[in-house]
Every structure is written in structure tokens, then in C-alpha cells.
Amino acid sequence: MTTTDGTPNAMTDEARNERGPAMSAAGTAERELLPTATGAQTLAVLGPLLRRHRALAVAAVTVLLVGTGIGLLTAPLLGHIVDQVVERRGADALTVPMVLLVAVAVGRGAATAVGSSLVARLGETVLASLREQFIERALRLPLERVEQAGSGDLTSRVTGDVALIAKTVRQALPEFSRSAFTIVLTLVGLAVLDWRFALVVLVAAPVHYFTVRWYMSRAIPVYAAHRVATGALQHQLLDSVGGVRTVRAFRLGERHVELVGRRSQSAVDLALRGNRLVTGFFSRLNVAEFLGLGSVLVTGFFLVDNGSVSIGTATAAALYFHSLFNPLNAALVLIDDAQSAGASLARLVGVSSLPGEQEPARPGVPADGSVTVASLGHAYVPGRPVLREVDLEVRSGERVALVGASGAGKTTLAKLIAGIHRPSGGSVALGGVDTGALGPAGIRRTVTLISQEVHVFAGPLADDLRLARPEATDEELRAALEKVDALPWVDELPDGLATVVGEGGHRLTVTQAQHLALARLVLADPPVAILDEATADAGSAGARTLESAAARALEGRTGLVVAHRLTQAATADRIVVLDGGRVVETGTHDDLVAAGGRYATLWAAWSDSRRESEEPVPG
Structure with missing residues (x-):
């Protein structure tokens, strides 16, 4: 799994919720600190x-x-x-x-x-x-x-x-x-x-x-x-x-x-x-x-x-x-x-002195961008499962939205598929190969995850982009930026691709930072991409811009989207609804709304909240 934001250990609010209030409150009391020699x-x-x-x-x-x-x-x-x-x-x-x-x-x-x-x-x-x-x-x-x-x-x-x-x-x-x-x-x-x-x-x-x-x-x-x-x-x-x-x-x-x-x-x-x-x-x-x-x-x-x-x-x-x-x-x-x-x-x-990641002697090679999850279970704290017997099949090239209330298990499922966590039970296969047979390096080549917490590395913008593909030419960088509709604001920077960004340099907005992460995704070109609430912090206008950019970045690859805004889910090929760590519904947007189940309730609440926010304030 490759995280394009450079912060693989960052924990989103969704992940904190899935660990539960007790874990959030306990903080480091339940953490296993790194060793001292x-x-x-x-x-x-x-x-x-x-x-x-x-x-x-x-x-x-x-x-x-x-x-x-x-x-x-x-x-x-x-x-x-x-x-x-x-x-x-x-x-x-x-x-x-x-x-x-x-x-x-x-x-x-x-x-x-x-x-x-x-x-x-x-x-x-x-x-x-x-x-x-x-x-x-x-x-x-x-x-x-x-x-x-x-x-x-x-x-x-x-x-x-x-x-x-x-x-x-x-x-x-x-x-x-x-x-x-x-x-x-x-x-x-x-x-x-x-x-x-x-x-x-x-x-x-x-x-x-x-x-x-x-x-x-x-x-x-x-x-x-x-x-x-x-x-x-x-x-x-x-x-x-x-x-x-x-x-x-x-x-x-x-x-x-x-x-x-x-x-x-x-x-x-x-x-x-x-x-x-x-x-x-x-x-x-x-x-x-x-x-x-x-x-x-x-x-x-x-x-x-x-x-x-x-x-x-x-x-x-x-x-x-x-x-x-x-x-x-x-x-x-x-x-x-x-x-x-x-x-x-x-x-x-x-x-x-800690041992690094263990790679299999003969790592497998994924046949395509399909994702298969079988009887998957996971618990951050023993006896308190976050996921329970989850089964999910995603076809190569399919775009699937993961939907559910906060703490339903969406982020945990995404991280298990991306290889950040090892499942407590069940299995995950990428392209028909179990993640254990792929090894950490194989998973990173296959899956890229973008979270809502994007890190902008200090240095020229071009170098930041080349973290995803070191050999990329300036033309390839511009093509990736154009694909996610980021080229206009990059051309307006003082020195274009040579502009120093990050700590001590030109400060990028939240939307621009996410554009940068999506451009890295295009350059890395993995078979599978996971967007974990990648547009959550951008605000309404920025989120709409990023949703369009994310859709273009996912073209030609399997996409799993942890949907913060249900408009993302509505445009997906298929929606998977989680509740209490289980898959409770799956289908297209129209089918699930017509079924009147859990997703229909979420959609109705979402639609009502949008209408209220768009109503004019009385003068």
C-alpha cells in the first residue's frame, strides 16, 4: 500500500470512532510504544x-x-x-x-x-x-x-x-x-x-x-x-x-x-x-x-x-x-x-534495530485490479470487534463507495484492504492473490490510499510529485496535474512546478493539497486506489471540485471510496453500506433508495441537510 500523503500512521476521525470512545479517551494508555535498546x-x-x-x-x-x-x-x-x-x-x-x-x-x-x-x-x-x-x-x-x-x-x-x-x-x-x-x-x-x-x-x-x-x-x-x-x-x-x-x-x-x-x-x-x-x-x-x-x-x-x-x-x-x-x-x-x-x-x-517488513520468498503477482474480502474480521482491542464476517467482491475497474454512520467500520475495512492492518480473521486478496502472498511491497505496488490528512513535503512542487514516480518528466507531471484539474492553479504559482511548497515555502490550500495527492495517485498508477474521505476537509465548493478530480483520477483502475459526502456514493458503480462492522446493504444508488433500507434513510437525512443549508436566510 502506498500512501500518497506521506503520513501512513495518521489516524482520521473515522478511524478514532471505529476504535471507540474508550480508545480515544485512553490515548497512549493502551498503546504499545516502540522499543528502547x-x-x-x-x-x-x-x-x-x-x-x-x-x-x-x-x-x-x-x-x-x-x-x-x-x-x-x-x-x-x-x-x-x-x-x-x-x-x-x-x-x-x-x-x-x-x-x-x-x-x-x-x-x-x-x-x-x-x-x-x-x-x-x-x-x-x-x-x-x-x-x-x-x-x-x-x-x-x-x-x-x-x-x-x-x-x-x-x-x-x-x-x-x-x-x-x-x-x-x-x-x-x-x-x-x-x-x-x-x-x-x-x-x-x-x-x-x-x-x-x-x-x-x-x-x-x-x-x-x-x-x-x-x-x-x-x-x-x-x-x-x-x-x-x-x-x-x-x-x-x-x-x-x-x-x-x-x-x-x-x-x-x-x-x-x-x-x-x-x-x-x-x-x-x-x-x-x-x-x-x-x-x-x-x-x-x-x-x-x-x-x-x-x-x-x-x-x-x-x-x-x-x-x-x-x-x-x-x-x-x-x-x-x-x-x-x-x-x-x-x-x-x-x-x-x-x-x-x-x-x-x-x-x-x-x-x-526493529525488524523490517517481512517479504515472502516468492511473492505473487496480481492478475488484475479485483479485490476479494472473505469472512473478514478485525478488532483493535480484543473482545471488541470493529468488523464482523465481512464478505465483499469488487470487480477490476469497478468503483465502489463504502457508506455508513461514523464508526461503522468503513475506514478499518479500507485500511485492511490497503495492508495497513492485518486482519484478525478472514482474508483479503488483490488480483486473486492473498495479501500475505503478495507481501508489503506487493501490496504497495497494487494499492494506493489517499486519506483526508495530506502531507505536503517541503521543496519544489515537482519533487513532491515525483515521490510517486521519480523518473517522471515535467510533461508527465503536467499531464497528471491536468487530469485532476490542478494545472491552472499550478501555472499561477510564482515559479510553476519549481515553486517551493511545504514548510517554509508557498502554503497550499486544503483543496490544492488534495489535488497534489490525486496527481501523485495518477503518477503512481496503481491497479487499486482507495480514497478515505479525501474530500472531507475541503469545504463544500472545494469538495465538489475534488469529487470531480477524484473521479478522473480513478479512471481505468479499481476504486474504493469511503464516502463522506453521499454525492460521491450516488455516482459510484455500486454502494456497500456498513453498520456495526457488517455489510448490511449493497447495490446501486437507485436500487438502494428504492429499497427503503439503511442507505435510503442516510440519503434522506443527507438530502434534508443540504436543502436546509441552501435555504436563504430571512432578511
């Missing part, structure tokens, strides 16, 4: 990506090590100056050390800048590869699995999680790398001054160790839960706002406000727990600093007193440990960012 799974994905950029990684590490090593010369140079002052060598003795200090500062700054840039480039490159893997796998996920998780979960991963990782890569990763190298080389420098300085510094190590252990054991689950809570909140907002008509129809406003408030409070509570952990973390680090510096000063006093080291050496040792404050605290503080980024990274890898 374990630490081992995340490392297994990152390993090959890092090895692919081995040269860049080696260069970044080398330059940072050189810059850090140069910077460590500052403390012994200052110690040497102290010794020169104590020994009263005069101002001339300070010239060379001062020049060397300037050279060290310049060298360290240059190396640090280059090294940080290389580390950031490495991180951005790996992130770009991971993001591409995520998008590729997300687009290949079974559509039913995406709908189960909800659009909010997937959206929060590709937006919020990616943004958080990118920020960490640009800011925290270079700083963490510099800090880690500084800590290691500073300890080596202390040992070179006197092994006893390196030994007493270890007094602070247990405090640091237990502080990090205390923090990580509590922070990891908190940050992971916060990311999940944020995704649930985002989905609930999308579900409530996107389904506002359903919410109003079932008087679920208070319930949805309560759900949004509950999910917001959950996200806030987790954020506050994280802040309290950070406060406790810093207070423990202050204790470690006091113990470490106090130990170095006391040790320096005794070593100078017994003549083991000079005052300058003791000064250098104290400066070395004092210079550890910033990198050590930065490294430990950045664990906070690392936990958030790690939780987000695990969510990306969790999707990237």
Missing part, C-alpha cells in the same frame, strides 16, 4: 559506525592529547617561577618561563580548538549515520506497528531525542573528551613531581566513585522514564488536538484535559526528581574537592619541611590538583547530559 544493543550499533570513521577518531584523540599535554606544562612552569622568586634570582630569571607560559597558552588553545572541532565532527558524522538508519528503518516498519505506538512516540524520537543527542555531540562530547584526557594526564604529572602527591590525591577517589555510582543508579531510570513520559505527553497532545472533532462528538473534552494534565504532571515530576539528584550530586563533589586539596596541601607541607621537594614543586602539585576541579567536575557533571543523551540514543537504536 539496551546498553549492549546500543554499543553494538555504535561500534561499526565508529570503525567506519576510524581515521577521524584517531586524529581527534591525537590532537586533544597533544593539546592537553601542552596545557599541563603550566603548573611546573609556575612552580619554577616560585622557586626563582624564593631563591631571589632576579627579574631576568623569569623571562624565559614567562615566554614559555605564553607559548603554552597559545599552543594549548590552538590544539584544543582543533581537537574539539574534530571530536564534534566525528560525533555529528556518527549521529548523521544513525539518524539515516533510524529514518530508513522507521519508513520500513510495518504500518500497523507504527499505528500501535502512535505518531507521538515516533515523532518525539525523531525530533526531541535527535535534538538532545545533537546538542550533546556539539557541546558535551568535546568538553567531556578534553576533561577525561586532562584528568588522566594530570595524575601522571603529579606522579612525575612526586609519587606521594599522586597517592594522596586518591583520597578523593572513593568519594567520586560512590558519588557517580549513587547518581547513575538513580539517574539512568529517571532519565529513561522522562523520555518515555515526554513521548507519551507529545502523543496525547497530538491525539487530542488532531481528533478534536471526535473529542467534541463524544463529549470527551474533560477526559482529554485530564489525560494531558496527568501526562504533563508525570513529565514534570520526573524532571524534578532529576534536579534533586543533580543537587545531591554537586554537594558530594564539593566534599571530594575539600578532601583532595586538603590532602595535597598537608602532604606538600611535610615534604617541603623535610626537604624532599621544593616550594615550587609543592606549589605545582597544588596547582595540578586545583586544575582538576574544572575538568573533573565537568566530566562528572556531563554524566548528567550523557544520561539524557544515552536514554535518547537507546530510543533511536531501539527503532533502528
